[in-house]
Amino acid sequence: MQFFIQLSLDGLTIGSVYALVALGYTLIYGVLKLLNFAHGDVFMVGSFIGYGVLQALGGASDPVVPVWLLLVLVTLAAMVGCAVLGVVIERFAYRPLRNAPRIAPLISALGVSFFLSNSMQLEFGAQQFNYASYNLSGGALYFHGFDLDHVHIPLLRIITIGSAFALMVVLWFLVNRTRTGKAMRATSFDREAAAMLGIDIDRVIVFTFILGSALAGAAGVMFALRVPTFAAVGFTTGLKGFTAAVIGGIGSIPGAMVGGILLGCAESYTAGYWTTAWSDLVVFSILIAFMIFRPQGLFGRVDIRKV
Amino acid sequence: MKKAIVVAFAVIAASIVATAAHGGPKVAVASQSVSCSSTLKIAMVTPITGAAGFLGTEQLSWAKYAVSTLAPKMGLKVQLLQGDTPVEQGAAPALTLAQKFAADSKVVGIIGPSTSGDAEASAQTYYHAGIAQISPSATDTPLTYAVNGKKLGTPTFFRDVPANNVEGPTIAAYITNTLKAKNVVVFDFQEPYSQGLAATISSYLTAHGVNVTRLSAPNTTTDYSSYVTKVPSNTNVVVFPTQQPPAAQTFAEQLVEQGKSAVVFGGDGADAPAQFKYPGGYVANFAPDISGIASDAGIVAGWKKANPTMTLGSFGPPTYGAVQIMLNAIKIACAKDKGTLKSRADVFHNVKKVTIKNWILGGTFKWSTKTNDPLNGHFYIFKIQSNGSYKLVN
Structure with a gap:
């Protein structure tokens, strides 16, 4: 039982990060019908911004502000930085191609992805950067927490999972309970009809990029608080976020959340109960299986078009 | 939506195939004669950027120092070229560099490649070009020994450090005899260096009655929780x-997070005091702390003067040694060819004729008569202290 709880905790932790990344994919796909393959690299940039701010505030060993404030500032900086980056990407890489064939923005997205990862590598090198969160308050984030059936649940994991769920709830509220959210849903349903009803489509799209990219920034920090980050980290994590979005049903916000958690748990259970060597194989096999047998995902709807 | 996803995967697959095709081996150009009074070139092939950049930067500084101090004394004019092979990009950069250096007839020797995967991938290209390679850190056993009837290196590949078949038993013997461990987990990262080392260590431990669990993680793994x-x-x-020391640090921290008290034992790839510094851990390396070798005092002082911001590590000194061997081989070849190297293969044919008294790692350097390895190579074990520094324990 302890083994199962520990694996579930592992899956939930990494799954929360995947879910936040998947939400970005799903938001942008929902509004623009664009698979934003640069999203994983926005996540990577977020983790680097967080690292930079952490160092500027004295680093993990000797921060100049209290730890809780440090974590809030690092996360906020990454979210704001990524939101700005998302706006820039939309303005220069996607907006000029909005009426082009769908393959054009897709290729542009891949180009932005390589541009971002290679630029970061050029600027900072390809080495790994460690937040060294183990040193925060003498290891408090690792040693504090609570025990569940003799499984220690450290504070850092509680923060990671709790923050991810809090952000998901905020997002759900934004999309379902605000006028801007209503405009996003209308644009997602029928962009032309929404425009005819007076909705500023450009503004909605920019807002969507701000939301999705800010979530990626937060995910980047949550990820890098636990493991080292590096310029190429966005590719694999982005692909897994995309897989989570497909599993949940791309375009569906609850689907992205559930897809991320399921994917994280699948990865963890595969490593725990079967093999550590082939957990990625299992993850991407799940993607293929969904593409073949349930392309609309768990929560997506089948598009029915009249001819 | 389905169409768009299919197209996206097609584009990704096409780019992967294109990258792989780009990295394929090509036939090198034939070598021309080179005057020994002209500026000859040797190239250092090592990861200067990337997670293993700490290793390459150190090696490069020692290679530069060796060329600048030793070549003039031997009457040689030598230019040191550099090639970057970030470990995250696999063997493709090493292959591209091999083709580039093979095409330059003035390149008469290679120091490196530094990692086993790069060495295995590029060995054939250098061999066909007749260029000698001396690696100061590629330790995978099949590079110089036939393992299961298969040898991955070529006659032009040499190394001045011992192989995993020395490192593995050294680590395993320390674990059984000194740490008295009964239960050991051995990782590999699905690349040649760690797979070879893990196999050697596992078989030794199993043969000595230790209970071994093998775990294998893709080289791209970042979160080791599960x-x-x-x-x-x-x-x-x-x-x-691992070849990525921050990963060893993360792994050690995650062990503590789950309340596990196992000691983390890294190989030479994890030997980076600034990045893997979890107290109580161990690393193995092929070089001792040379600051304790009396005959090296002048070399160490000169290198520190040339590199005031750098710290003396374990990867640099064997690089100095590799350059020293290469320059001696060039000198012998030039003397035999009366001032004009008929081909750069002449350098390769003289590498094994080099012996060096007052070897930088201590004693006298001699080649093994059976393989292109040093005679009686030795591995050293360091324990990580509470302040993160490394202390030689074996």
């Missing part, structure tokens, strides 16, 4: 032969 979960709680030692 791997840590699989480490049995009675494990005494985890052998973690």
